Amino acid sequence: xxxxxxxxxxxxxxxxxxxxxxxxxxxxLAGRTxxxxxxxxxxxxxxxxxxxxxxxxxxxxxxxxxxxxSIGDYLxxxxxxxxxxxxxxxxxxxxxxxxxxEARQDVIAIPKGTRIRAxxxxxxxxxxxxxxxxxxxxSIDIPAECMAVGEVxxxxxxxxxxxxxxxxxxxxxxxxTTETLGxxxxxxxxxxxxxxRLVPESFSTAGPYRAYEYWALTAHHDIADVAVYSPTxxxxxxxxxxxxxxxxxxxxxxxxxxxxSADNKRPLTxxxxxxxxxxxxxxxxxxxxxxxxxxxxxxxIQSAVEAATAQFKAWQKEKLGRDINPSELTRxxxxxxxxxxxxxxxxxxxxxxxxxxxxxxxxxxxxxLEDD
Numbered sequence: 236x237x238x239x240x241x242x243x244x245x246x247x248x249x250x251x252x253x254x255x256x257x258x259x260x261x262x263x264l265a266g267r268t269x270x271x272x273x274x275x276x277x278x279x280x281x282x283x284x285x286x287x288x289x290x291x292x293x294x295x296x297x298x299x300x301x302x303x304x305s306i307g308d309y310l311x312x313x314x315x316x317x318x319x320x321x322x323x324x325x326x327x328x329x330x331x332x333x334x335x336x337e338a339r340q341d342v343i344a345i346p347k348g349t350r351i352r353a354x355x356x357x358x359x360x361x362x363x364x365x366x367x368x369x370x371x372x373x374s375i376d377i378p379a380e381c382m383a384v385g386e387v388x389x390x391x392x393x394x395x396x397x398x399x400x401x402x403x404x405x406x407x408x409x410x411x412t413t414e415t416l417g418x419x420x421x422x423x424x425x426x427x428x429x430x431x432r433l434v435p436e437s438f439s440t441a442g443p444y445r446a447y448e449y450w451a452l453t454a455h456h457d458i459a460d461v462a463v464y465s466p467t468x469x470x471x472x473x474x475x476x477x478x479x480x481x482x483x484x485x486x487x488x489x490x491x492x493x494x495x496s497a498d499n500k501r502p503l504t505x506x507x508x509x510x511x512x513x514x515x516x517x518x519x520x521x522x523x524x525x526x527x528x529x530x531x532x533x534x535x536i537q538s539a540v541e542a543a544t545a546q547f548k549a550w551q552k553e554k555l556g557r558d559i560n561p562s563e564l565t566r567x568x569x570x571x572x573x574x575x576x577x578x579x580x581x582x583x584x585x586x587x588x589x590x591x592x593x594x595x596x597x598x599x600x601x602x603x604l605e606d607d
Contacts, residue, residue, distance in 0.1 A: 237290070237444075240303055241395040243297065243298075243301075244294060244428045245293060245294045245297035246290040246291075246293040246294040246297070247290060248259075248286050248287060248290045248291050248294055249270070250283075252285045253283055253286055253287055253290070254279075254280060254575070256278055257279050257282065257283050257286070258276060258280075258399070261279055262276070263385055263600070268444040269489070281328075289308070290605055295487075296531075297557065298469035298516075300313075302428060302431060302432060303428075305428070306424050307424065310424055310427060310428060310431075313431060313537075314356040314427065314430075314431050316434075317431060317434040318434070319430060319431055319434050320419055321422040321427050322419075322421070322422040322423060322427075322453065322455075322456050323422075324385050324419055324420050324421040324474065325384060325385075325417060325419045325456075326380040326381040326382070326383065326384045326385070326388055326417075326418055326586065327360075327381040327386075327387075327388030327389045327391075327415040327416060327417050327418030328378060328379065328380045328381070328415065328416065328417050328418075329378075329379055329380075329391070329396060329411045329412075329413050329414070329415040329416070330376050330377070330378055330379070330411065330412050330413045331351055331360065331362060331376070331377050331378075331409055331410065331411055332374050332375070332376050332377075332408075332409070332410055332412045333345050333349075333366075333368065333374060333375055333377060333406055333408075333409045334373055334374040334405070334406070334407055334408045334410075335368060335374065335405055335406065335407055335584050336405070336407035336410075337373070338370075338371050338372060338373055338480060339368075339369055339370060339371075339405060340370050340371070342367045342368065342369060342370055343367065343368040343403070343404070343405055343406070344365070344366075344367050344403075345362065345365065345366045345367065345375065345377060345403060345406075346360055346362075346365060346403075347363065347365040348361050348362060348363065348401075349362045349377075349399075349401050350382070350399075350400040350401050350411075351397065351398060351399055351400060351409050351410075351411075352396070352398040352400055353377065353391055353395055353396050353398070354395055354396075354397060354398055355395065358381060358383065358387065358388055358391070358396075359381070359382045359383075359400065360379040360380060360381050360382065360396055360411070360415070361379055361380065361382055362377045362378070362379045362386070363377075363378050363380055364377060364378060364380060374462060376412060379396075379411075381415065381418060383422075383561060384418070384420075385419065385420040386419065386420050387417055387418065388415050388418040388419045389415055389416060389417070389418040390414070390415060391411065391415040392414050393410075393411055393413060393414060394410055394411065396410065396411035396415065397409065397410040397411070400431050400560065408530055417486075419455075419456040419457070420456070422456055423495055426452070426456070426459070429452070430449060430452050430453065433448060433449035433452070433591065434449065446462075447463040447471060447473055447495055447507075448459075448461045448463050449464070450494050450495050451473055451475055451491045451494070451581065453494060454487065454491040454493075454494045455475075455483075455487050455490055455491070456497075457477045457478050457481070457483075457487070458475045458476070458477060458478075458483070458487070458491075459476055459477060459478045459479075460475070460476040460553070460554055460555045460590045461473060461474065461475050462474040462476075462512070462555045462556060462588040463474070464566060464588055464589065469505060469506055470505075470506050470508060471495075471505050471506065471507050471508065471605060472508050472509075472510065472589065473491060473492075473495055473507060473508070473509045473510075474509075474510055474512050474535065474555060474588075474589040475487065475488070475491055475509070475512075475513070476512050476554075476555050476591055478553075479549070479552075479553070480552030480553055480591060480593065481510050481512060482512060482514075488510070488511065489509075490511045491509045492507060492508075492509040495507050495509070510589075511588075512555055512589055512590060512591040513589055513590045513591070514583060514590070514591060514593045515559065515586055515590050515591070515592050515593070516593055516594075516595045517551075517559050517580070517581040517584065517593070517595070518580045518581060518594065518595055518596045518597070518598075519544065519547075519548070519564070519580060519581060519590055519594055519596070519598065519599070520579045520580040520596075520597075520598045521564070521568070521576050521577060521578040521579065521580070521598075521600070522576070522577045522600040522602045523540060523568055523573040523574075523575070523576040523577075523600075523601065523602060524573065524574045524575050524576075524602045524603060524604070524605045525537075525573060525574055525601075525603075525604055525605070526574045526604070526605065526606075526607060527573065527604045527605065527606055527607075529572065529574075530604055532572065533604070535572070536571060536573065537601055539571035539572050540568055540571045540572070540573055540601075541599065542571070543567040543568055543570065543571040544567070544568070544597065545565070546567060547563060547564045547567050548594045548597075550563070551563075551592045551594070552583050552591055552592055552593055552594075554591075555588060555589065555590070555591055556586050556587060556588035556589070556590060556591075557586060557591075557592060558583065558584060558585050558586050558592075559581050559582075559583060559584040559586065559592045560583060561578045561582060561583060562583075564576075564578060564581075565578060574605055575605075575607075577602075
């Protein structure tokens with residue numbers, strides 16, 4: 236909706252126009268023409284540069300009061316008017332196994348906050364609870380979280396977090412047994428802006444689909460799109476899609492269901508069911524040709540066609556219910572510099588709102604140079 240609004244300007248910022256208006260005004264009042272090197276002209280141009288900067292600041296400041304243009308802290312203040320805040324950053328989590336070299340007859344305490352570092356970086360995890368290795372046992376698993384919030388702590392495989400920073404008597408090893416996951420950066424402007432736009436829908440508990448969409452988007456930072464539909468009266472199906480066309484984990488599905496099923500957010504007669512999108516696979520297979528006049532650019536065009544195809548695949552899977560559209564692929568390849576393109580796959584496929592397209596194979600053939 237915001238993308239369809241006309242662009243607006245609160246203060247003219249065109250430097251040449253402002254300079255011309257100032258010089259013309261002076262020449263009209265003074266009754267003489269200013270030469271390019273005239274000291275008066277140079278002085279007026281210096282004044283014009285200050286006015287141009289002021290105009291830019293005026294235009295920027297005014298636009299920060301509008302949702303479509305607002306960014307950063309300004310956007311936070313617009314959100315505050317409607318009682319909505321950015322989703323905060325969260326640290327990655329994992330499970331650390333503390334092990335003894337041999338069983339002991341006494342209890343070994345593992346203090347909360349015990350730190351373990353990754354072997355290949357300075358990323359540090361700390362245990363989030365106090366625990367004990369009981370007498371006669373060799374190990375215990377303790378949850379831990381990254382001491383740096385955000386995605387920086389994600390992606391460490393089991394066994395990569397194993398350097399114990401805080402030594403504990405009799406502990407022979409401390410190593411992560413699960414991949415580090417769940418680290419999330421603070422919500423960006425675009426997704427926050429979209430949630431602000433949907434806030435008024437959340438005021439209703441009569442069950443409008445936009446309200447369910449708004450609450451589902453608040454469940455997790457990585458949710459990029461949500462489909463809400465009702466196959467039968469009283470049943471509400473919610474289908475979230477993550478950034479990059481990724482499918483949601485069970486943890487995210489549970490979070491969406493929990494927030495959308497709350498008694499103060501749904502009608503009592505609605506039954507909320509959250510599920511993963513249905514994948515519709517497609518293949519890419521096409522041959523393209525380049526004009527002979529562009530022979531010197533052939534290498535660059537071939538690279539551009541490869542990039543355009545990758546962008547098409549990303550575009551195709553970033554939105555639920557987006558039809559598989561070979562015409563869009565043709566447009567992108569032509570814009571990349573190809574003369575023409577013959578596409579055998581994909582063919583047009585109409586998708587339901589809970590479906591998402593996913594490419595499985597890609598075969599791009601360069602057919603050579605052709606006359607116009």
